[in-house]
Amino acid sequence: MTQLRSRQPTSALDQFFRITERGSSLGREVRGGITTFVAMSYIVLLNPLILGASADITGAKLTVAEITTATALAAGVMTVLMGLVGNAPLAIAAGLGVNGVVAFQMAPEMTWAQAFGLVVLEGVCIVVMAASGVRERIINAIPEPLKIAITVGIGLYIALVGLVSAGFVTRTPDAAGSTVPVRMGVDGHLSGWPIAVFCLGLLLMIVLLARGVPGAVLISIVVATVVAIVVNAVFDVQGWGLVTPSLPSSVVSSPDFGLFGRVDLFGGFVSAGVIAATIFLFTLVLSGFFDAMGTITSVADEAGLKKDGKVEGMGRILMVDGAGAIAGGVTGSAPNTVFLESAAGVGEGARTGLASVVTGGLFLVALLFTPLATVVPAQAAAPALVVIGGLMMTQIRRIPWQDTDFTIPVFLTVSIIPFTYSITNGIGAGLVSYVVLRICKGRWPGWLMTGLALMFAVYFGVDLISGK
Secondary structure, eight states, X not given: OHHHHHTSOOSHHHHXXXXXXXXXXXXXXXXXXXXXXXXXXXXXXXXXXXXXXXXXXXSOOOOHHHHHHHHHHHHHHHHHHIIIIIOSSXXXXXXXXXXXXXXXXXXXXXXXXXXXHHHHHHHHXXXXXXXXXXXXXXXXXXXXXXXXXXXXXXXXXXXXXXXXXXXXXXXXXXXXXXXXXXXXXXXXXXXXXXXXHHHHHHHHHHHHHHTTOTTHHHHHHHHHHHHHHHHHHHXXXXXXXXXXXXXXXXXXXXXXXXXXXXXXXXXXXHHSOHHHHXXXXXXHHHHHHHHHHHHHXXXXXHTTOEETTEETTHHHHHHHHHHHHHHHHHHTSOOEEEOTTHHXXXXXXXXXXXXXXXXXXXXXXXXXXXXXXXXXXXXXXXXXXXHHHXXXXXXXXXXXXXXXXXHXXXXXXXXXXXXXXXXXXXXXXXXXXXXXXXXXXXXXXXXXXXXXXXXXXXXXXXXXXXXX
């Protein structure tokens, strides 16, 4: 009887978010929400650098202030909405990769308002698919081994992103003529204080997690950040990357809502042409659809939110994710989608939407306190990505490697996701190879899977189709 009572909700907040039911606690949810924010707050700095680096067809450029405001606003509102509606520890912000498509491919062919108009249309398409149940049916139609492969591939991807952002792994310059694409450190070996801070944070996080210390991820990030600030103040270190760890001279900044509502829904079809604009829209929808699908399923799996192979509340989660793309267009921050860094909060114990409310609330606070949100260097936050990526890879034990229907498709999914820095590419390669194998072995994979494979074939050959 005592055990049954302990599982009963202790408050209205507990009952709404089902905190006790999911084996979590208020403290875990708050820590998880803070950890996710810290792990992904870099987007407030990085998105303006990407969108601000390109000019549209008229030569107009976006200002850093207005992009920063748009990024924090969209991330804050949509992540809170994910928490309240989807009740899942999934944070939403401007998607990396797809924001580059908007900046470097779409903007030069049309105005910024027209580019953001296509982003809104992308969100509408995804919301319609979610509302009609098509998106959920597609996700449920994908075989479980391929879903596990997506989780494992994303684990590798997260770990690689962490290693690269910390400078532990760097790209080998093409001028070197080397067949090795990456290397350790800047010149083949590790050196410098930034790498030392990363290693300290990584080792501390591993030890604390192994010893079961509550708040291990967040404690490690905070300690590494403090060490980085002290080291930078004493030695005036170079090479931190995007964020230099130092106390800001100003704490408060004024938001600039200049991009809000500057949307031209159909003008892009006139400026860029119907074919080009349609290809842009197709690319946005496909990337947004499958990037989010992979992230949602893998993070939900890690959080224990899957029952009978299906993510609990998937319909609501997908609706909010689709609405995120619309919000990205309306605010001028590029398509918003579920972030991989949500796994950092899950690793800290987050299991409900309360963590997302905390994360989203911090993004909204960042509208006024952007300088404070940009104190944490990549070297302090990156260990969380490496550790969580490693934990996600443990799912590989559930893959039926002996089944030849899945051996190669699973391998392609797992390897291509990190190798190409694209979840969509990995999912596409896995689905296409799986369908081809099934057909060649005389086993019909079904119309839905076959249609997905054909869609990805078009996606991979889009440049050939467009005559590029």
